[in-house]
Amino acid sequence: MADVPNGEQGCASPLELFNRIAAQGELVRSLKAGKAPQDEIDSAVQMLLSLKMSYKAAMGEDYKADCPPGNPAPGNDSGLGATEAEEDFVDPWTVQTSSAKGIDYDKLIVRFGSSKIDKELVNRIERAIGQKPHRFLRRGIFFSHRDMNQILDAYENKKPFYLYTGRGPSSEAMHVGHLIPFIFTKWLQDVFNVPLVIQMTDDEKYLWKDLTLDQAYGYAVENAKDIIACGFDINKTFIFSDLDYMGASPGFYKNVVKIQKHVTFNQVKGIFGFTDSDSIGKISFPAIQAAPSFSNSFPQIFGDKTDVQCLIPCAIDQDPYFRMTRDVAPRIGYPKPALLHSTFFPALQGAQTKMSASDPNSSIFLTDTAKQIKTKVNKHAFSGGRDTVEEHREFGGNCDVDVSFMYLTFFLEDDDRLEQIRKDYTSGAMLTGELKKILIEVLQPLIAEHQARRKEVTDEIVKEFMTPRKLSYDFQSFCFDT
Amino acid sequence: MADVPNGEQGCASPLELFNRIAAQGELVRSLKAGKAPQDEIDSAVQMLLSLKMSYKAAMGEDYKADCPPGNPAPGNDSGLGATEAEEDFVDPWTVQTSSAKGIDYDKLIVRFGSSKIDKELVNRIERAIGQKPHRFLRRGIFFSHRDMNQILDAYENKKPFYLYTGRGPSSEAMHVGHLIPFIFTKWLQDVFNVPLVIQMTDDEKYLWKDLTLDQAYGYAVENAKDIIACGFDINKTFIFSDLDYMGASPGFYKNVVKIQKHVTFNQVKGIFGFTDSDSIGKISFPAIQAAPSFSNSFPQIFGDKTDVQCLIPCAIDQDPYFRMTRDVAPRIGYPKPALLHSTFFPALQGAQTKMSASDPNSSIFLTDTAKQIKTKVNKHAFSGGRDTVEEHREFGGNCDVDVSFMYLTFFLEDDDRLEQIRKDYTSGAMLTGELKKILIEVLQPLIAEHQARRKEVTDEIVKEFMTPRKLSYDFQSFCFDT
Numbered sequence: 001m002a003d004v005p006n007g008e009q010g011c012a013s014p015l016e017l018f019n020r021i022a023a024q025g026e027l028v029r030s031l032k033a034g035k036a037p038q039d040e041i042d043s044a045v046q047m048l049l050s051l052k053m054s055y056k057a058a059m060g061e062d063y064k065a066d067c068p069p070g071n072p073a074p075g076n077d078s079g080l081g082a083t084e085a086e087e088d089f090v091d092p093w094t095v096q097t098s099s100a101k102g103i104d105y106d107k108l109i110v111r112f113g114s115s116k117i118d119k120e121l122v123n124r125i126e127r128a129i130g131q132k133p134h135r136f137l138r139r140g141i142f143f144s145h146r147d148m149n150q151i152l153d154a155y156e157n158k159k160p161f162y163l164y165t166g167r168g169p170s171s172e173a174m175h176v177g178h179l180i181p182f183i184f185t186k187w188l189q190d191v192f193n194v195p196l197v198i199q200m201t202d203d204e205k206y207l208w209k210d211l212t213l214d215q216a217y218g219y220a221v222e223n224a225k226d227i228i229a230c231g232f233d234i235n236k237t238f239i240f241s242d243l244d245y246m247g248a249s250p251g252f253y254k255n256v257v258k259i260q261k262h263v264t265f266n267q268v269k270g271i272f273g274f275t276d277s278d279s280i281g282k283i284s285f286p287a288i289q290a291a292p293s294f295s296n297s298f299p300q301i302f303g304d305k306t307d308v309q310c311l312i313p314c315a316i317d318q319d320p321y322f323r324m325t326r327d328v329a330p331r332i333g334y335p336k337p338a339l340l341h342s343t344f345f346p347a348l349q350g351a352q353t354k355m356s357a358s359d360p361n362s363s364i365f366l367t368d369t370a371k372q373i374k375t376k377v378n379k380h381a382f383s384g385g386r387d388t389v390e391e392h393r394e395f396g397g398n399c400d401v402d403v404s405f406m407y408l409t410f411f412l413e414d415d416d417r418l419e420q421i422r423k424d425y426t427s428g429a430m431l432t433g434e435l436k437k438i439l440i441e442v443l444q445p446l447i448a449e450h451q452a453r454r455k456e457v458t459d460e461i462v463k464e465f466m467t468p469r470k471l472s473y474d475f476q477s478f479c480f481d482t
Numbered sequence: 483m484a485d486v487p488n489g490e491q492g493c494a495s496p497l498e499l500f501n502r503i504a505a506q507g508e509l510v511r512s513l514k515a516g517k518a519p520q521d522e523i524d525s526a527v528q529m530l531l532s533l534k535m536s537y538k539a540a541m542g543e544d545y546k547a548d549c550p551p552g553n554p555a556p557g558n559d560s561g562l563g564a565t566e567a568e569e570d571f572v573d574p575w576t577v578q579t580s581s582a583k584g585i586d587y588d589k590l591i592v593r594f595g596s597s598k599i600d601k602e603l604v605n606r607i608e609r610a611i612g613q614k615p616h617r618f619l620r621r622g623i624f625f626s627h628r629d630m631n632q633i634l635d636a637y638e639n640k641k642p643f644y645l646y647t648g649r650g651p652s653s654e655a656m657h658v659g660h661l662i663p664f665i666f667t668k669w670l671q672d673v674f675n676v677p678l679v680i681q682m683t684d685d686e687k688y689l690w691k692d693l694t695l696d697q698a699y700g701y702a703v704e705n706a707k708d709i710i711a712c713g714f715d716i717n718k719t720f721i722f723s724d725l726d727y728m729g730a731s732p733g734f735y736k737n738v739v740k741i742q743k744h745v746t747f748n749q750v751k752g753i754f755g756f757t758d759s760d761s762i763g764k765i766s767f768p769a770i771q772a773a774p775s776f777s778n779s780f781p782q783i784f785g786d787k788t789d790v791q792c793l794i795p796c797a798i799d800q801d802p803y804f805r806m807t808r809d810v811a812p813r814i815g816y817p818k819p820a821l822l823h824s825t826f827f828p829a830l831q832g833a834q835t836k837m838s839a840s841d842p843n844s845s846i847f848l849t850d851t852a853k854q855i856k857t858k859v860n861k862h863a864f865s866g867g868r869d870t871v872e873e874h875r876e877f878g879g880n881c882d883v884d885v886s887f888m889y890l891t892f893f894l895e896d897d898d899r900l901e902q903i904r905k906d907y908t909s910g911a912m913l914t915g916e917l918k919k920i921l922i923e924v925l926q927p928l929i930a931e932h933q934a935r936r937k938e939v940t941d942e943i944v945k946e947f948m949t950p951r952k953l954s955y956d957f958q959s960f961c962f963d964t
Contacts, residue, residue, distance in 0.1 A: 260763030281742030
């Protein structure tokens with residue numbers, strides 16, 4: 001999984017994009033002047049165009065060499081510019097928005113062709129499981145889906161399904177945002193009582209980043225400990241490193257090759273923006289993230305069954321992988337995986353900035369002390385409050401851009417209390433310092449408890465989770481004859 | 483291995499190429515008229531250009547829409563055309579020549595940048611092994627190499643090396659030509675007493691052809707029986723199907739990913755002629771044929787040793803894979819594999835035509851009866867003889883284009899007798915029927931003995947050869963601490 005939005009690659013700022021476009025333009029000119037092979041020139045030009053598209057998506061206006069972002073273009077109607085700037089850009093490596101509120105998710109649903117998780121679907125889930133839906137569902141944090149009704153049909157008809165999620169282990173440092181899909185997946189596992197596979201794409205991180213195979217694999221194992229600390233059931237959960245599992249499973253590689261046969265370079269170029277200068281590893285990787293969507297990639301769990309449907313909870317930026325997967329599935333005789341998409345977890349500095357593992361102040365890390373949490377929130381959490389106490393009391397704060405409030409929507413379980421906070425902060429009755437204090441009091445025990453649980457995750461436990469094996473689960477009449 | 487020259491894909495005739503260019507031109511026009519996406523148009527144009535290049539390589543002149551091959555181009559100096567037509571075309575999927583003598587191998591050595599196996603090298607091999615070199619070396623059938631002197635240095639210094647060859651199992655039907663690399667590899671294994679790995683690229687055949695995974699794997703196992711019947715030492719030989727071994731080895735996939743990280747689409751486009759319309763499986767496959775060149779792809783044999791050098795005997799059309807491999811090797815810290823290249827085995831109809839598994843008369847198959855062999859040679863082997871006995875007696879035959887004589891250079895062990903036949907046929911003392919009779923008498927027992935040995939290859943023996951395991955061999959002080 002390319003874990004950009006909750007990760008450390010993040011979105012390029014408009015100025016960074018501007019500078020990259022300028023540099024790429026230089027490259028194209030020098031290639032042409034040096035009479036470089038046509039294909040190299042072509043791919044440099046293609047990259048240039050793609051950067052310009054990203055720039056336009058972020059800025060709402062075309063790149064102009066003499067006009068860096070921030071300076072209104074001469075003669076440009078800035079009102080019109082602002083409207084166009086609403087077009088966000090989302091793919092597995094770049095998440096870009098110019099709005100402090102973050103990405104416009106309703107527009108994203110239309111653009112990606114997925115379906116909104118509406119009140120009706122949340123109610124149906126509640127009826128199916130006989131429990132209150134998770135706060136991520138109640139609050140629209142998981143906001144979009146594909147074929148979730150099909151999963152519920154299956155569940156109600158006592159037909160089996162399984163969960164699949166993943167993580168790209170690009171460093172040892174994980175922050176709270178990385179836990180969102182896992183917190184939700186653990187809940188899904190509990191309420192539906194189904195098997196779960198978790199892919200650690202250490203091969204992807206090796207391909208994309210300046211890492212050795214051993215480093216990437218080491219991060220996979222370290223990250224697995226944080227994932228296990230979310231409370232997954234060891235009897236129902238298989239965590240695997242691609243580097244390990246590819247060489248340990250008769251079924252996984254076969255599905256990878258099947259998918260690779262049915263996807264062309266043109267297709268991955270269109271979906272992921274690959275260019276001719278990309279490595280053949282990157283170009284073929286999407287098949288590896290796709291393969292766990294098919295149950296016979298796990299013969300130790302599902303035998304040779306090819307028709308156990310898969311439900312994938314993930315951040316919306318991973319959807320391109322699974323659009324490709326869903327496109328291929330019927331052509332190789334497999335069911336399409338269903339999806340539940342989450343919004344992005346904002347950086348402390350605001351929903352339009354990026355989190356960075358190399359900038360410890362951009363998020364709350366799972367290794368932070370109580371004191372670090374307090375300092376970070378107080379010092380760095382972007383505030384929707386007014387400049388002075390007097391103004392704040394008079395006009396109130398803006399929860400839509402306030403990062404402390406956003407974090408509370410992720411982590412404060414009590415709906416009534418959250419609503420009261422929203423009202424009080426909006427009216428001005430609650431000051432920014434008070435709001436931050438509440439967040440600190442929520443985060444400190446949450447992180448401390450995570451750290452305590454992680455400490456209990458021994459190497460033996462990790463090994464057990466990561467060993468290909470039969471899983472035991474008890475899904476009513478749900479049984480696989482393997 | 484894309485086994486074209488000894489296989490059934492073969493080389494397109496100039497007329498086939500001409501027709502494909504015409505069809506591709508139509509496609510480009512219709513894409514443009516239909517305002518297709520630019521990338522589709524681009525890749526169609528690229529394919530068109532590549533076909534035109536192949537055509538020019540084969541014909542020695544540019545494609546002209548109004549002038550199919552065979553008709554001299556209006557105003558074209560046919561003398562000049564004939565000279566240019568000497569340019570052959572060789573890659574893993576196409577082998578093309580307009581000469582009845584076959585490919586000009588001296589030119590190929592210059593073009594590929596490999597080294598000729600000269601008398602000096604053959605003598606050095608003879609000294610090193612203390613035995614007469616194989617007839618394939620004596621007669622220039624293995625004619626080109628890369629770094630063979632390095633292998634001999636290693637051998638003389640009692641340093642270990644290993645052999646790697648392979649086969650693309652595209653059907654059950656194998657013919658005598660397919661055996662050439664295996665006959666020679668068995669000899670190398672015997673005289674150097676080294677371990678050998680044989681890759682069955684069933685994944686490649688699945689990717690390139692209209693086969694299911696099960697069919698491709700089934701052909702791999704069937705072909706393995708014919709390979710084993712060549713007499714390989716079960717204690718020193720590991721045969722593997724990619725589809726099997728990728729999911730059974732901790733080392734293989736890691737090397738595949740390493741290679742894939744260090745090769746771009748631009749590179750494989752340049753080397754193999756891939757286009758944007760090719761599947762990502764094809765595009766990334768070259769890394770899978772490259773990986774067995776590195777010893778830690780076989781931890782069960784070599785432990786974690788990354789520095790055991792590899793010697794690859796193969797037909798020259800496979801060289802592009804290993805040029806790529808040798809380019810990548812130093813960048814990932816591995817030694818470059820050495821190579822021994824063979825010429826192509828001619829079809830019965832002549833060195834410039836193609837063999838085809840769907841045309842049983844294009845070669846001698848390993849399943850042919852004595853009677854079939856006799857009929858095929860008498861009826862289909864292209865003759866260098868004269869039209870009448872009288873003319874033949876007066877002017878003599880042409881061994882350079884006579885397929886029966888070519889086959890004898892591959893299979894008749896006795897140098898003196900072969901030389902006598904050459905003289906007698908060239909002088910006209912030997913008639914075509916007599917020459918064919920000699921070939922029939924050589925081939926019939928050869929095929930019968932192969933069939934007898936193949937019958938003894940039980941499923942258990944195949945399974946043993948194809949099980950990842952420690953190999954035992956006794957290369958003087960040659961020992962791996964695993």
